Amino acid sequence: MRDVFLLxxxxxxLFLSLKRPFLLILTYCYVDIVAPQRLSFFxxxxxxxxxxxxxxxxVSWLVADSKKGTRFDHLQVVLLALLAYCGISxxxxxxxxxxLEKWSWVWKALLWSMFLPLALRTRLRIESLALVMVLSAGxxxxxxxxxxxxxxxxxGSLQLLIDDNSxxxxxxxxxxxxxxxxxxxxxxxxxxxxxRTSIYVWGFAIALVFACLLIPVGTQARTGLVCAALxxxxxxxxxxxxxxxxxxxxxxxxxxxxxxxxxxxxxxxTITNYQSDESASxxxxxxxxxxxxxxxxxxxxxxxVYRQNRLQVNKVIVRNSGGQVTREIVPYTDRGRAFxxxxxxxxxxxxxxxxxxWLYLQTVCLIRMEKLRRxxxxxxxxxEWIRPLATALQAGHLVYLxxxxxxxxxxxxxxxxxxALQIGLHTYVKRREEEARWRPITVEVGGGVxxxxxxxxxxxxxxxxxx
Amino acid sequence: MIDxxxxxxxxxxxxxxxxxxxxxxxxxxxxxxxxxxxPAGFGWRGEG
Numbered sequence: 001m002r003d004v005f006l007l008x009x010x011x012x013x014l015f016l017s018l019k020r021p022f023l024l025i026l027t028y029c030y031v032d033i034v035a036p037q038r039l040s041f042f043x044x045x046x047x048x049x050x051x052x053x054x055x056x057x058x059v060s061w062l063v064a065d066s067k068k069g070t071r072f073d074h075l076q077v078v079l080l081a082l083l084a085y086c087g088i089s090x091x092x093x094x095x096x097x098x099x100l101e102k103w104s105w106v107w108k109a110l111l112w113s114m115f116l117p118l119a120l121r122t123r124l125r126i127e128s129l130a131l132v133m134v135l136s137a138g139x140x141x142x143x144x145x146x147x148x149x150x151x152x153x154x155x156g157s158l159q160l161l162i163d164d165n166s167x168x169x170x171x172x173x174x175x176x177x178x179x180x181x182x183x184x185x186x187x188x189x190x191x192x193x194x195x196r197t198s199i200y201v202w203g204f205a206i207a208l209v210f211a212c213l214l215i216p217v218g219t220q221a222r223t224g225l226v227c228a229a230l231x232x233x234x235x236x237x238x239x240x241x242x243x244x245x246x247x248x249x250x251x252x253x254x255x256x257x258x259x260x261x262x263x264x265x266x267x268x269x270t271i272t273n274y275q276s277d278e279s280a281s282x283x284x285x286x287x288x289x290x291x292x293x294x295x296x297x298x299x300x301x302x303x304x305v306y307r308q309n310r311l312q313v314n315k316v317i318v319r320n321s322g323g324q325v326t327r328e329i330v331p332y333t334d335r336g337r338a339f340x341x342x343x344x345x346x347x348x349x350x351x352x353x354x355x356x357x358w359l360y361l362q363t364v365c366l367i368r369m370e371k372l373r374r375x376x377x378x379x380x381x382x383x384e385w386i387r388p389l390a391t392a393l394q395a396g397h398l399v400y401l402x403x404x405x406x407x408x409x410x411x412x413x414x415x416x417x418x419x420a421l422q423i424g425l426h427t428y429v430k431r432r433e434e435e436a437r438w439r440p441i442t443v444e445v446g447g448g449v450x451x452x453x454x455x456x457x458x459x460x461x462x463x464x465x466x467x
Numbered sequence: 468m469i470d471x472x473x474x475x476x477x478x479x480x481x482x483x484x485x486x487x488x489x490x491x492x493x494x495x496x497x498x499x500x501x502x503x504x505x506p507a508g509f510g511w512r513g514e515g
Contacts, residue, residue: 069497142472
């Protein structure tokens with residue numbers, strides 16, 4: 001039944017895409033996030049769906065979509081440099097076979113994020129990409145949230161649609177992504193034009209936010225809790241009534257506390273008592289190993305380089321018997337431990353050059369969104385969506401960068417779509433301002449649409465692009 | 468059951484969104500920027 005439904009859905013959206021080639025681009029984003037071929041049991045899983053839709057989207061854009069307003073951005077060159085560097089490191093990888101396997105999806109994620117901004121040349125396209133990303137990730141969030149609410153969760157046991165712990169379906173990774181999309185959900189509910197703001201839209205948005213917040217509870221991923229705390233903190237920036245905001249957060253926390261399973265509380269306790277947690281102890285050890293490896297191999301060892309690590313770890317066991325606390329150090333060896341940190345993932349796999357390129361990409365995105373936030377602090381009605389979107393994207397990106405401290409998601413395709421969205425927003429706003437600046441004088445005079453004396457709202461963003 | 472509900476709900480919303488987008492001309496072409504976007508320059512009063 002699920003197979004037939006998903007096949008029918010795909011055929012329907014492919015049919016709708018005949019009129020608007022851009023919809024094929026959205027279709028690929030959906031396929032990349034939800035992976036219907038992985039949810040399928042016998043129909044879609046037989047065809048290379050992702051590759052087919054990828055090809056269709058790019059070819060239809062090249063052949064049938066207008067390029068009016070398309071702009072190239074220097075961050076796309078940065079992405080190209082990262083792609084090329086990863087390609088070279090794959091050729092020289094310490095584990096060529098395993099590296100090739102990771103490369104098989106990384107190149108697509110990077111290429112797609114380079115391509116996407118070229119197509120994001122109208123406001124509606126930017127909004128539609130945000131909507132498709134949110135609803136696609138929402139499929140996993142609603143399933144996970146409902147299972148958590150009905151008690152079917154636990155560390156490593158919350159099944160997000162399929163029994164597969166890879167990609168977006170992995171608990172810690174999806175915890176980060178679920179929290180990262182919350183600002184985008186709220187932006188869509190408030191400024192969306194596809195689903196315009198209404199009581200139903202807000203009802204769905206709030207339910208979806210709640211489902212996203214339940215994901216860290218359901219997966220018992222500590223990463224998600226830390227990310228949620230950061231998001232709550234970021235909300236303070238634009239809150240007009242800060243005390244009410246803090247009070248609201250505290251009230252939600254107090255209400256939620258008794259509802260949280262004991263297993264979740266026990267696991268969250270290990271955030272502060274990390275030495276007694278095996279997972280946390282080995283992470284610190286693998287980060288040390290990676291640093292030393294990078295000093296010996298500054299150009300990186302290629303994808304999956306962590307497989308060669310051998311770690312001597314001391315686990316501290318704290319016992320409390322009759323009020324007397326004893327600490328016992330138990331040494332053990334761990335092998336082939338994954339990075340559990342995107343920064344070290346980049347450092348170990350792509351070396352210092354790869355890490356620098358990657359950090360540059362993240363930093364420029366954050367700075368640009370901050371510039372947009374400040375530039376559009378005061379603006380006219382029709383531009384009122386820009387600042388909140390920049391804020392939402394920046395908050396989502398910051399959540400990702402914090403989550404990346406605990407999970408190896410340096411090449412997570414969803415995040416590269418978020419980056420593409422930021423590049424798209426930046427080039428769109430910049431182009432629109434340039435267009436206004438270069439409008440032919442004949443149109444202004446002859447058309448009678450403007451004039452210095454009848455301009456109703458000359459509220460121009462204050463600072464220049466280079467300022 | 469839960470998975471089925473999540474899939475049907477979000478995919479229905481996606482399908483409606485695709486349908487609505489198909490009917491929107493501003494998906495491919497936008498009206499030119501409004502006058503007030505224009506920075507100060509020749510024959511222009513400026514930001515006031």
